[in-house]
Amino acid sequence: MSIINLYRQYRDKWWALPLVLPTLLLPLARWTNTYAELNGNEVSLYYLPLALVLSLMLFFGWSALPGIIIGLWCTVARRMAPEEAVGVIFHFLIPVVLCWGGYRIFVPRRQQISHGNVGLMPQRLFWQMLLPSAIFLVLSQFAEYLGLHPRATGLIGIDPFSLRSLITFQALMVGCLTGVPLCYFLLRIIRNPLHIRGFISQIRLQIDPKIKRVEFIFWALTLLMLLVLLLIPLSNTSTIFSTNYTLSLLMR
Numbered sequence: 001m002s003i004i005n006l007y008r009q010y011r012d013k014w015w016a017l018p019l020v021l022p023t024l025l026l027p028l029a030r031w032t033n034t035y036a037e038l039n040g041n042e043v044s045l046y047y048l049p050l051a052l053v054l055s056l057m058l059f060f061g062w063s064a065l066p067g068i069i070i071g072l073w074c075t076v077a078r079r080m081a082p083e084e085a086v087g088v089i090f091h092f093l094i095p096v097v098l099c100w101g102g103y104r105i106f107v108p109r110r111q112q113i114s115h116g117n118v119g120l121m122p123q124r125l126f127w128q129m130l131l132p133s134a135i136f137l138v139l140s141q142f143a144e145y146l147g148l149h150p151r152a153t154g155l156i157g158i159d160p161f162s163l164r165s166l167i168t169f170q171a172l173m174v175g176c177l178t179g180v181p182l183c184y185f186l187l188r189i190i191r192n193p194l195h196i197r198g199f200i201s202q203i204r205l206q207i208d209p210k211i212k213r214v215e216f217i218f219w220a221l222t223l224l225m226l227l228v229l230l231l232i233p234l235s236n237t238s239t240i241f242s243t244n245y246t247l248s249l250l251m252r
Contacts, residue, residue, distance in 0.1 A: 011191060014063040018056070021190065022064070022071025025052055025183075030075060034171075043164045044171040049076065050136055051179025053092050054128060057100045058112070058180075059187045068093070087143060095135035103127035115181035128180045133172035137165065 011017050026049060034046040053072070056064040069089055076092070077085035104111060107123050115124065188195045 012060065012063065014060075014066055017191060018060040018063040019067040019070070021187070022053070022056055022067040023074055025186075026071045026075040029179075029183075038164060038167070041164060043167050045167065047168075047171045047175040048179045048183075050092065050095070050132060050172060051176045052183045054096050054099065054132055054176065055180050055183035055187060057096050058103070058128070059184060059191075061100075065093075068096075091136070091139050091143060094139060095132040098135065099127045099132045102131070115184065124180075125177075129173055129176040133169060133176055136172055137169050140168075141165070 029048040029052040032046070032048045033044065035042050036045050037043070053068055056068055072089045072092055073085055077088040080088065103123065106127070107120060110117075110120070113120065185199075189199075
């Protein structure tokens with residue numbers, strides 16, 4: 001039996017990809033987190049690890065649990081006391097398992113279809129964005145109030161209706177809204193690299209044949225220019241194009 005056949009036969013076992021990928025991908029997810037300073041305190045603007053853990057659970061099911069636990073222990077809960085590490089792990093597992101189970105119950109068919117499907121949009125927005133973010137935030141407030149794992153929730157604040165908490169809730173929802181489809185797509189490519197061919201074919205089918213190559217290049221350059229303007233630090237000489245106004249242009 002060839003290596004490729006062995007890989008295809010055992011890649012979904014709990015001791016194969018589901019065990020390895022969380023430890024490899026969680027550091028990258030934490031690297032994408034974005035923070036800002038508000039009244040001398042750090043607040044999260046974009047939080048991706050929750051979306052990654054949820055995507056792993058949606059993709060591999062129960063087989064992902066051992067790898068998720070090991071990955072969280074080695075990354076998020078690294079150098080913590082054992083009781084704090086256990087608290088952080090359950091902080092992730094509780095919303096992820098509940099939302100994964102609810103999604104499977106209320107969407108019994110075609111659960112793993114592409115995130116571009118409009119018919120499943122309401123269920124996915126609820127089970128993969130709103131509910132996990134809300135449960136994660138509530139657990140953060142509760143754990144910080146009891147002092148169970150302050151290192152993991154030090155950027156949130158105890159008051160559930162404080163500005164820091166509301167911004168963090170938005171960071172969790174935006175992270176799940178954009179991160180779950182992205183992480184799910186990356187997992188599909190890692191599991192089967194040939195999936196990228198089908199994805200490119202779908203993109204080509206969606207491109208209007210009337211669009212010329214020059215127009216496509218012009219659009220790409222315009223998009224790149226808007227991204228560069230967003231990355232320029234604000235100063236006294238900054239224009240309106242260096243503010244959130246450019247983000248609204250980017251969304252159009």
